Structures are given as structure tokens and as C-alpha cells.
Amino acid sequence: MKALDYARAHGDRFLSELNEFLSIPSISTHERHRPAVLEAAEWLRDRLLAAGFPRAEVMPTPGHPIVYAEWLPAGPVSPTVLVYGHYDVQPPDPLDLWRTPPFEPTRVGDDLFCRGASDDKGQLYVHLKAVEAFRETAGAPPVNVKCIFEGEEESGSPNLDPFIQQHRELLAADVGLISDTDILDRDTPAIVYGLRGIAYLEVEVTGPAGDLHSGSYGGAVHNPINALCAMIASLQDADGRITIPGFYDSVRQLEDEERAELAKVPFDRQDWLQEAGVKTDWGEPEYTITERTTARPTLDVNGIWGGYMEPGTKTVLPSNAYAKISTRLVPDQDPAEISRLIQRHMKAIAPPTVSVEVRELHLGDGAIVRRDSPAMQAACRAYAAGFGAEPVFKRTGGSIPVVATLQKELGIEAILMGFGLPDDNLHAPNEKLHLPNFHRGIETAIHFFQFLAG
Amino acid sequence: MKALDYARAHGDRFLSELNEFLSIPSISTHERHRPAVLEAAEWLRDRLLAAGFPRAEVMPTPGHPIVYAEWLPAGPVSPTVLVYGHYDVQPPDPLDLWRTPPFEPTRVGDDLFCRGASDDKGQLYVHLKAVEAFRETAGAPPVNVKCIFEGEEESGSPNLDPFIQQHRELLAADVGLISDTDILDRDTPAIVYGLRGIAYLEVEVTGPAGDLHSGSYGGAVHNPINALCAMIASLQDADGRITIPGFYDSVRQLEDEERAELAKVPFDRQDWLQEAGVKTDWGEPEYTITERTTARPTLDVNGIWGGYMEPGTKTVLPSNAYAKISTRLVPDQDPAEISRLIQRHMKAIAPPTVSVEVRELHLGDGAIVRRDSPAMQAACRAYAAGFGAEPVFKRTGGSIPVVATLQKELGIEAILMGFGLPDDNLHAPNEKLHLPNFHRGIETAIHFFQFLAG
Numbered sequence: 001m002k003a004l005d006y007a008r009a010h011g012d013r014f015l016s017e018l019n020e021f022l023s024i025p026s027i028s029t030h031e032r033h034r035p036a037v038l039e040a041a042e043w044l045r046d047r048l049l050a051a052g053f054p055r056a057e058v059m060p061t062p063g064h065p066i067v068y069a070e071w072l073p074a075g076p077v078s079p080t081v082l083v084y085g086h087y088d089v090q091p092p093d094p095l096d097l098w099r100t101p102p103f104e105p106t107r108v109g110d111d112l113f114c115r116g117a118s119d120d121k122g123q124l125y126v127h128l129k130a131v132e133a134f135r136e137t138a139g140a141p142p143v144n145v146k147c148i149f150e151g152e153e154e155s156g157s158p159n160l161d162p163f164i165q166q167h168r169e170l171l172a173a174d175v176g177l178i179s180d181t182d183i184l185d186r187d188t189p190a191i192v193y194g195l196r197g198i199a200y201l202e203v204e205v206t207g208p209a210g211d212l213h214s215g216s217y218g219g220a221v222h223n224p225i226n227a228l229c230a231m232i233a234s235l236q237d238a239d240g241r242i243t244i245p246g247f248y249d250s251v252r253q254l255e256d257e258e259r260a261e262l263a264k265v266p267f268d269r270q271d272w273l274q275e276a277g278v279k280t281d282w283g284e285p286e287y288t289i290t291e292r293t294t295a296r297p298t299l300d301v302n303g304i305w306g307g308y309m310e311p312g313t314k315t316v317l318p319s320n321a322y323a324k325i326s327t328r329l330v331p332d333q334d335p336a337e338i339s340r341l342i343q344r345h346m347k348a349i350a351p352p353t354v355s356v357e358v359r360e361l362h363l364g365d366g367a368i369v370r371r372d373s374p375a376m377q378a379a380c381r382a383y384a385a386g387f388g389a390e391p392v393f394k395r396t397g398g399s400i401p402v403v404a405t406l407q408k409e410l411g412i413e414a415i416l417m418g419f420g421l422p423d424d425n426l427h428a429p430n431e432k433l434h435l436p437n438f439h440r441g442i443e444t445a446i447h448f449f450q451f452l453a454g
Numbered sequence: 455m456k457a458l459d460y461a462r463a464h465g466d467r468f469l470s471e472l473n474e475f476l477s478i479p480s481i482s483t484h485e486r487h488r489p490a491v492l493e494a495a496e497w498l499r500d501r502l503l504a505a506g507f508p509r510a511e512v513m514p515t516p517g518h519p520i521v522y523a524e525w526l527p528a529g530p531v532s533p534t535v536l537v538y539g540h541y542d543v544q545p546p547d548p549l550d551l552w553r554t555p556p557f558e559p560t561r562v563g564d565d566l567f568c569r570g571a572s573d574d575k576g577q578l579y580v581h582l583k584a585v586e587a588f589r590e591t592a593g594a595p596p597v598n599v600k601c602i603f604e605g606e607e608e609s610g611s612p613n614l615d616p617f618i619q620q621h622r623e624l625l626a627a628d629v630g631l632i633s634d635t636d637i638l639d640r641d642t643p644a645i646v647y648g649l650r651g652i653a654y655l656e657v658e659v660t661g662p663a664g665d666l667h668s669g670s671y672g673g674a675v676h677n678p679i680n681a682l683c684a685m686i687a688s689l690q691d692a693d694g695r696i697t698i699p700g701f702y703d704s705v706r707q708l709e710d711e712e713r714a715e716l717a718k719v720p721f722d723r724q725d726w727l728q729e730a731g732v733k734t735d736w737g738e739p740e741y742t743i744t745e746r747t748t749a750r751p752t753l754d755v756n757g758i759w760g761g762y763m764e765p766g767t768k769t770v771l772p773s774n775a776y777a778k779i780s781t782r783l784v785p786d787q788d789p790a791e792i793s794r795l796i797q798r799h800m801k802a803i804a805p806p807t808v809s810v811e812v813r814e815l816h817l818g819d820g821a822i823v824r825r826d827s828p829a830m831q832a833a834c835r836a837y838a839a840g841f842g843a844e845p846v847f848k849r850t851g852g853s854i855p856v857v858a859t860l861q862k863e864l865g866i867e868a869i870l871m872g873f874g875l876p877d878d879n880l881h882a883p884n885e886k887l888h889l890p891n892f893h894r895g896i897e898t899a900i901h902f903f904q905f906l907a908g
């Protein structure tokens with residue numbers, strides 16, 4: 001196929017374009033990065049136009065804009081693919097743990113280090129280059145392509161669902177395509193068919209009205225940090241089982257058949273320990289590590305703070321203590337219901353000596369995608385052609401709430417055609433993209449469009 | 455007494471000098487304030503010389519300097535008083551809770567708001583003005599006076615004990631005098647005879663080698679924040695009893711006689727709740743609030759931090775979590791022994807999924823002072839003359855480790871002649887000094903020197 005030859009011949013240019021994209025610090029969670037987020041959106045629109053999309057625009061939302069593009073050259077009888085991705089990135093902190101500047105793409109061997117390299121700029125850019133390859137060699141892609149790239153994925157996509165609801169006709173498609181997941185290893189592609197949902201809350205415990213001297217009041221005033229720690233500690237037993245009443249009520253139990261299938265995904269405990277950087281695993285002993293991280297709900301404190309946090313000593317009994325707490329949810333847990341359960345439980349276990357406020361920061365639905373659709377078959381064949389190996393099916397621990405939204409609002413299933421690797425350091429210092437995956441990804445996307453066209 | 459008349463006539467000038475002193479942000483816990491700490495030491499030396507001390511100097515230590523002064527006009531048969539105080543102050547944070555700038559002394563009614571106003575600049579300065587009043591009216595004070603003012607009290611006095619050990623002859627005295635405590639209320643003076651010790655540690659819990667994505671690893675990697683919270687929660691039962699093995703072994707039990715005496719200290723629970731800013735008290739139910747805050751050991755988390763602490767969400771499973779933990783100790787608990795117990799216990803309860811480091815930040819001895827010495831009698835009479843009321847004897851919750859050092863190294867007991875009030879907001883925003891106490895304090899100090907001379 002000529003499109004493949006074209007992609008191979010222009011790989012270096014594709015990469016230097018990606019470097020430009022990565023250099024824009026489009027961190028969506030901080031107001032001060034708003035100009036960079038907009039710059040990334042406009043850059044992306046320009047590259048979509050350059051790739052051949054006749055329509056590409058930066059569409060406003062109440063938050064960061066959505067970049068929409070479409071090219072419908074194949075006519076109404078051919079399938080329409082809706083490509084979703086996100087051009088925003090996680091904050092880079094803790095900065096001191098980065099070995100290279102987080103927004104200066106740095107190539108080390110076959111890896112490209114930069115915030116957003118894998119999540120998700122590098123993966124989304126694959127599809128622009130696949131379309132460009134068809135434009136330059138066949139005049140147009142063999143299917144209709146629509147793109148929706150948001151700038152708020154890392155801050156909970158507050159405006160994505162309303163946007164999709166308001167633009168159902170514009171976004172109408174036959175299948176979704178998302179590259180924002182990882183494969184098993186360099187040579188073993190994988191398609192994620194199950195995703196966890198999320199409920200992310202912030203807890204504020206207030207003790208005394210103002211900070212007190214711990215020498216003068218310690219022993220008779222309940223310290224809100226001690227109280228918060230006790231509340232958090234009580235949310236789980238020693239094996240990580242969550243003790244919030246009702247939390248597991250809606251959990252769809254893993255069937256033996258699915259457990260057997262998941263057990264087929266190659267897994268090496270030593271490799272996993274190495275990659276995670278831990279001496280031993282933790283969690284529900286009756287489930288495997290794979291099951292615990294993909295098919296079981298969890299509860300993590302993502303942040304905690306209160307009192308004196310600088311060097312040296314301060315004998316303060318603080319007024320407040322705070323924690324950010326998130327739970328990963330599995331089918332059929334409803335994030336809004338779980339959020340309510342957590343809020344109610346935190347109030348219920350708060351001792352009478354303090355007051356507690358719980359704020360909901362983000363909810364996201366999980367999803368399960370069918371493994372036997374024609375689009376899924378095309379994706380399997382595309383991977384086989386692009387990577388030389390059939391993909392394995394797996395569930396993943398992260399949340400891609402848009403998968404549930406596409407099902408609910410547009411009635412389409414999404415193919416999660418990922419090109420990342422498990423050690424890409426997503427949301428952590430030294431995020432990277434394995435460059436051979438970038439180029440194989442472009443070829444896989446070209447194959448996918450071709451196979452989908454039939 | 456003419457010295458009293460002089461003090462009354464020059465109160466306004468004394469106050470404007472104090473304002474100068476308070477304006478120097480001599481925060482000892484931060485390296486960046488080193489110049490201000492030195493400035494405060496030199497200012498104090500100059501004021502000592504101006505008050506009449508023939509010798510006053512800034513003496514170096516490996517940390518912040520000690521200001522030493524002496525005036526021995528009364529000869530060897532008269533008693534020598536060693537006045538201790540500290541010219542450093544606590545950090546002012548959280549800054550946003552101050553109603554006036556923390557280092558701009560601001561008078562509101564009878565109160566002077568400023569960091570250090572009560573702890574300890576305002577209380578220490580009383581003694582310089584008492585000496586000056588004798589100099590101007592009688593040529594010299596009726597007793598010998600030595601002063602030792604340190605600049606590291608708020609950072610654990612790391613160089614005070616070595617300094618005292620190295621200068622035993624220079625510092626030789628008959629009685630110590632320290633004004634760094636509070637009285638019961640405006641009209642009820644109090645002498646503290648019991649102080650709590652302290653062991654202040656920092657705990658670091660490490661989980662994975664680097665920050666991880668909580669979606670990818672949550673459920674199978676132990677989150678160090680969750681682990682730290684569980685460890686902290688387990689250190690106390692619901693009533694605040696400390697569960698560290700051996701922690702209470704050396705605690706000198708309160709005798710019925712002393713409990714009866716402490717119960718005589720006027721205490722209004724509603725006032726206390728109001729002052730503490732809490733809806734209800736907390737802690738060991740078998741002890742009164744007064745006992746819990748002065749005669750029982752405690753454990754407070756003074757600070758906690760880890761993971762993502764900024765606005766918005768970040769789904770991080772962090773590598774580390776930290777806490778600053780201090781215990782207040784009573785006779786006969788040994789801070790070094792308690793520190794060892796805590797360190798050993800934290801290691802013992804750490805789950806195998808994380809590693810724990812405990813660093814000792816500060817140790818301080820508690821103390822009990824005799825209530826029947828001649829100096830104590832002189833102090834009681836001085837208060838009665840200065841405040842128009844006999845002082846009550848009380849124990850206090852804070853630590854003034856120098857009291858134990860003076861006993862151990864110089865063989866002298868210290869009179870804790872405080873002039874602060876319980877609502878002075880020590881170590882908290884909006885620290886203040888009640889100005890009538892400043893002036894009554896000067897008069898009380900004048901009386902004390904006179905009564906002590908016999």
C-alpha cells in the first residue's frame with residue numbers, strides 16, 4: 001500500500017511535528033496554563049488542515065476548547081470513524097524527579113521523553129499522519145473520518161459530555177477510535193475492552209476554628225489531621241477491601257470464563273514489581289494482580305495535606321486537614337451513587353469533635369466493549385499487519401469516560417487501539433513514548449482504515 | 455518605690471521600643487531569615503547596654519547567636535538572677551489568616567498584634583525595662599542580673615544546652631527567671647511549676663519507587679498515604695490513649711493531692727471551648743481538660759503531606775507520604791527513650807508493602823519546680839504587688855526545655871513568671887500581647903528584684 005510507503009518515508013518529519021506539539025505545556029488543571037492549552041488547540045487545528053481535513057476548527061466550550069475536524073470522502077455507504085483524543089496533559093510535578101525538562105522533548109535511544117508523549121499527544125497524532133498518508137498517495141482516506149480532540153481530559157472532561165450531547169448530528173459515526181491506552185509490550189499489541197470508572201472527591205476536616213499551639217491544647221482538642229487519618233484508615237481493611245457500606249453492592253462479579261481469559265494475558269510478577277517499583281504487591285488476596293488493577297474497584301488517597309509542611313518543626317495543632325480520595329469503579333457501579341455513598345459514610349464516621357465536608361471533584365463511567373464486532377475484527381487485523389502479532393484482549397485500570405459517553409450519547413462502541421507501553425510513566429515524572437510504537441501506530445491506523453473500508 | 459514611678463512615666467516609650475523589636479522578622483526555622491535573626495540579636499544587645507548593663511554581647515553559636523548580658527552591682531552576698539528569654543519567633547504562616555501584617559505591630563484597643571508579641575519578645579523585654587527603672591532611680595538594681603537570650607527556641611534550641619554547658623561559670627546564678635508563659639486571666643496571675651517535655655519526629659513512608667498512575671496500579675500497589683494514615687490512626691485509640699508499647703511506663707501518676715490542687719485553678723469549660731474554637735473537647739475521659747493539657751502526655755500530627763495538593767484532580771499514586779508527629783511528655787518520661795519507642799514502633803507497624811524512615815527533629819525535657827523556695831515566695835509577693843492578686847500554681851502543656859537544663863547544668867530552679875494570656879494566639883495567626891500585662895509585668899519584675907534582695 002502506497003500510504004504505508006509514504007508513512008515510512010516521512011517518519012522523521014512526523015516526529016519533528018510531534019516535538020512541536022509536545023513543547024506546548026497544555027496543562028489543563030491550572031488556570032495559568034490557559035494560553036498554552038489554547039495554543040495547543042490551534043496548533044492541532046492547523047495540523048489537521050495540513051493533513052487534508054477540509055474542515056477543522058477550534059470550538060469553544062465553557063472551559064478549554066474542543067478541536068473538531070471532519071473529512072467525509074467515502075460517501076454515506078462507507079463507515080464513518082470518530083477519532084477521540086485529548087491534547088491536554090497532566091501537571092509535570094514533582095519537577096525535581098524529571099531527568100529531562102518535562103516540556104522539552106528529549107530523545108534517548110528509541111524513547112522520546114516529554115509530558116504528554118504517550119498520554120495522549122503522541123498517540124492521537126498517529127491518526128492525523130495516517131490520514132495525511134492516504135491524502136498524499138490515494139487522494140483521500142478510504143473511510144469517512146471525524147475527529148474530536150478535547151483539552152480537559154486530565155481535569156475530568158467537564159465540558160465533553162455536554163458538547164457531545166449538543167452535537168449529536170455533527171458527531172454521528174459508526175465506530176469510535178481512541179488511542180490512549182497501552183499494549184502489553186513492544187511486540188504484543190492489546191485491545192482494551194474494559195475500563196474502570198472513577199469517583200474523585202476532596203475531604204476537608206475542620207477541628208478548632210484557628211490553628212492552636214499543640215503544647216497548650218494537645219490532649220483536649222481533637223487534631224483534625226489525626227481525625228482525618230483515622231477516617232481514611234477505616235475506609236479499608238488490611239487487605240484493601242473497602243469498608244464503605246454498599247460499596248460493592250453493584251459490582252459485576254468476574255465470571256470464571258472471563259477470569260480464565262484474563263489469565264491468558266502474559267503476566268510476569270517480577271517484571272510487574274520492577275515496573276511498579278515496589279518490593280511486593282498489595283490488595284485483595286483472592287484476586288490476581290491483573291484483576292485487582294483492572295476488574296476490581298479500588299480506593300486511593302491521591303493527595304493529603306494539613307498543618308506545617310516545611311523544614312524544621314512547628315508545634316501547631318492545625319485547624320484543617322485535607323485529602324483527595326478517588327475510587328476506581330467497575331461495571332456496574334454508578335459513579336454518582338458511589339460518590340453519594342462515600343459522602344454519606346465520611347459524614348457518618350466523622351467523630352463529633354470535628355466537622356467534615358466532602359466535595360465531589362470528578363465522576364467518570366467505566367465501560368465494557370464487545371469483542372466480536374466487525375470494527376473490532378478490523379482492528380485485530382490492523383494490529384496483526386502493523387505489529388506482526390494478533391492483539392490480546394484486556395481490561396485496564398484507568399478511566400476513559402468518553403467510551404461510556406460514546407455508547408450512551410451516540411450509540412457507538414469505541415475501539416481502544418492503544419500504542420503506549422506499560423512503563424511510559426503516565427501521570428508521573430519522565431513520561432515517554434516508545435518511538436517504534438509511534439511509527440507502527442501510524443501503519444496500524446492506515447491498515448485499520450483500509451480494513452474497515454472493506 | 456521610685457523605680458515604679460519611673461516605669462509608669464515611661465510606659466509609652468517602652469512600648470515604642472518593643473514595636474521596633476517586634477518589627478524584626480526573626481524567624482529561626484528558615485535559613486532565609488538569618489539576617490533578621492542577627493538583626494534582632496544586635497538590637498537586643500544595644501538595648502541591654504542602653505538599659506544599664508555594663509556588659510552585653512552577641513555570642514556566636516553554630517546556629518543563631520545567644521545574647522548575653524550581666525550587671526553585678528549587688529556584690530557576692532546578694533542573689534544573682536539569671537533571666538532567660540528568646541528573641542526568635544515562630545513562622546507566621548498561614549499568612550492569609552492574619553488580620554494585620556504579622557510583622558507590623560498593630561494596636562487594637564489594649565492589645566498589640568504581632569508575631570512574637572507575647573512569645574517571647576514582649577515578655578522578655580519587661581526585664582530590660584525593670585533594670586532600666588532601677589538604674590535611672592537607684593543607680594543600679596538591688597540584685598545581680600545576668601541575661602541569656604537565645605535565638606533558636608522556636609527551632610528546638612539545638613545550641614542552647616551546649617552553650618550553657620560550656621559557660622557554667624559565666625552563667626552561675628542563684629535562681630532562674632523566665633517570662634514565657636501565660637497567666638489565668640487579666641487579673642489572675644499564675645506561676646507555672648510543671649512543664650511538658652517533647653519528642654518531635656518526622657515520618658516518611660515510601661511505597662513505589664516513583665509516582666504511579668492510580669488507575670493503572672491502584673488496587674495492587676500499596677498507596678503510601680493510605681499506609682501512613684493507617685499507621686497514624688493506630689497510634690491512638692478513640693479516646694486519645696496512645697498505643698505505642700511502653701509509652702506510659704515512666705509516666706509519674708498524678709497524686710490525688712495534686713489533682714485537688716490543680717482543680718482549684720479556675721476553669722470554665724464554655725470559655726475554654728470558645729477560646730479553643732471547638733464545639734467539644736476530646737481526649738482521655740478519666741482526666742479533666744486541665745490535666746489532659748498539662749499533666750498527661752499527648753500525640754499530635756503537626757503536619758502531613760503527600761501526593762497532589764493543588765486545586766483540581768490528579769490521579770496519582772504517590773511514591774511518598776510524610777508526617778511530622780510530636781508527643782508532649784510529662785515527668786518522668788525521657789524524651790530520648792520515647793523517641794526510640796516511637797521509632798521502633800513505627801518500623802514495627804509498617805506493613806511489608808512500604809518502607810518507613812523516622813527522623814528525630816527535636817527532643818526537650820519537661821520539668822517540675824518546687825513551690826516553696828524563697829525565690830518562689832518573692833515571686834508570689836511580686837505578683838500580688840504588681841497585679842493585686844496572689845498567683846495560682848499551675849502546670850502547663852507547652853515545653854520550655856531550658857527549665858530542665860538550668861536544673862541539670864547550673865543546679866538552679868527557674869521561676870516561670872509569665873505575663874501572657876491564654877488567648878494570645880501563640881504559634882498561630884494574630885498573636886497578640888495584652889498591653890496592661892506588659893506594664894504590670896515591668897512593675898512585677900521590679901517588685902521581684904526588690905523582694906529577692908530582701
